Amino acid sequence: MRIAFVAFDRMNMLDFFGAYDALMRLKTLGFVETLTCNTCALKEEVRDIHGLSLKADTVQSSLDGYDIVVVPGGVGSRTLMHDEIFLAWIKSARFAPLKAGVCTGALLLGAAGFLKEKRATTHSNALELLAPYCAEVVRDERVVDAGEIVTSQGVSASIDLGLHLCERLCGAGAQVAKGMDYPFFGAGL
Amino acid sequence: MRIAFVAFDRMNMLDFFGAYDALMRLKTLGFVETLTCNTCALKEEVRDIHGLSLKADTVQSSLDGYDIVVVPGGVGSRTLMHDEIFLAWIKSARFAPLKAGVCTGALLLGAAGFLKEKRATTHSNALELLAPYCAEVVRDERVVDAGEIVTSQGVSASIDLGLHLCERLCGAGAQVAKGMDYPFFGAGL
Numbered sequence: 475m476r477i478a479f480v481a482f483d484r485m486n487m488l489d490f491f492g493a494y495d496a497l498m499r500l501k502t503l504g505f506v507e508t509l510t511c512n513t514c515a516l517k518e519e520v521r522d523i524h525g526l527s528l529k530a531d532t533v534q535s536s537l538d539g540y541d542i543v544v545v546p547g548g549v550g551s552r553t554l555m556h557d558e559i560f561l562a563w564i565k566s567a568r569f570a571p572l573k574a575g576v577c578t579g580a581l582l583l584g585a586a587g588f589l590k591e592k593r594a595t596t597h598s599n600a601l602e603l604l605a606p607y608c609a610e611v612v613r614d615e616r617v618v619d620a621g622e623i624v625t626s627q628g629v630s631a632s633i634d635l636g637l638h639l640c641e642r643l644c645g646a647g648a649q650v651a652k653g654m655d656y657p658f659f660g661a662g663l
Numbered sequence: 664m665r666i667a668f669v670a671f672d673r674m675n676m677l678d679f680f681g682a683y684d685a686l687m688r689l690k691t692l693g694f695v696e697t698l699t700c701n702t703c704a705l706k707e708e709v710r711d712i713h714g715l716s717l718k719a720d721t722v723q724s725s726l727d728g729y730d731i732v733v734v735p736g737g738v739g740s741r742t743l744m745h746d747e748i749f750l751a752w753i754k755s756a757r758f759a760p761l762k763a764g765v766c767t768g769a770l771l772l773g774a775a776g777f778l779k780e781k782r783a784t785t786h787s788n789a790l791e792l793l794a795p796y797c798a799e800v801v802r803d804e805r806v807v808d809a810g811e812i813v814t815s816q817g818v819s820a821s822i823d824l825g826l827h828l829c830e831r832l833c834g835a836g837a838q839v840a841k842g843m844d845y846p847f848f849g850a851g852l
Binding site: 486487488490491492494495498501502511513519523524525526527528529531577597598627628629630631633652653654655656657658661 | 676679680681684700702708712713714715716717718720787816817818819820822841842843844845846847850
């Protein structure tokens with residue numbers, strides 16, 4: 475299993491690391507033996523709005539060939555959703571069988587055209603921005619599974635999205651949640 | 664308000680970023696105008712167990728002078744709790760009025776001597792390791808506030824610890840939780 479975690483300037487770090495923590499436990503708990511991940515960006519180092527710096531290990535490479543592509547949100551998504559170069563890169567994930575958008579990462583998946591005829595959700599403050607890109611904006615589900623595309627509510631819901639994918643892929647949601655000391659798996663879904 | 668977020672090799676990134684996300688919203692939501700944070704480590708770059716890399720902005724500097732020092736956990740804590748150089752560095756936080764341990768970060772605060780005569784908690788798998796360092800190991804509270812020291816359960820409880828501090832410092836827990844789309848603030852505490 476190959477997972478790409480997309481990173482960009484002014485992304486929200488918790489959007490990234492909630493899903494990352496859950497999914498990487500599929501490896502440490504032995505559910506998936508050969509799981510590799512990449513932190514993928516268009517530059518070598520990305521910073522959040524407070525200046526905190528994360529290094530990418532895969533720079534300006536296509537997102538093709540991954541089994542899962544996870545796209546976080548954050549303030550940066552509001553400009554990148556109109557950035558043709560960035561969107562062309564996101565579109566390179568088109569053949570990935572599973573694409574996940576955390577928080578306003580859904581806006582990026584939407585602007586890339588992946589949400590047409592799909593139900594989807596995003597951060598509670600961004601539901602109206604998402605509407606033009608998808609068939610139905612979902613307001614009251616923590617994680618929305620539309621098959622090839624899974625989206626979640628904002629920030630903290632990154633954990634729930636990660637656990638949902640652990641459950642869907644390996645039936646491992648409850649066990650991973652236990653490892654994360656998370657008592658709310660399945661709550662509010 | 665000056666906050667130090669401690670970082671080290673083989674730390675758990677979600678331990679770090681759950682509390683970070685909540686606390687930094689005290690700035691973006693306007694509760695604390697002059698909030699600065701540093702990512703503090705003994706080396707310029709730290710990596711988690713999967714190789715993901717985070718850059719420190721404050722390297723080999725004393726933890727003195729901060730209002731809050733947040734110590735995450737992770738696999739690396741199991742060796743660092745016996746590392747005299749690392750512990751001497753953690754002890755430099757002794758005058759910080761508020762020290763917070765997420766997950767097995769509590770073991771590091773304990774090994775530094777900060778938990779004597781205190782109630783504390785940690786990841787559910789590490790409660791017995793914590794016992795020698797504190798007056799009472801708490802098993803069933805998400806966040807344990809012992810005044811100068813606040814500890815939380817594992818990984819995902821990083822969010823709850825951050826929100827608890829937002830509430831304690833500024834009465835901002837509910838508003839910050841809303842910004843994080845987190846419906847579980849106060850649940851399981």
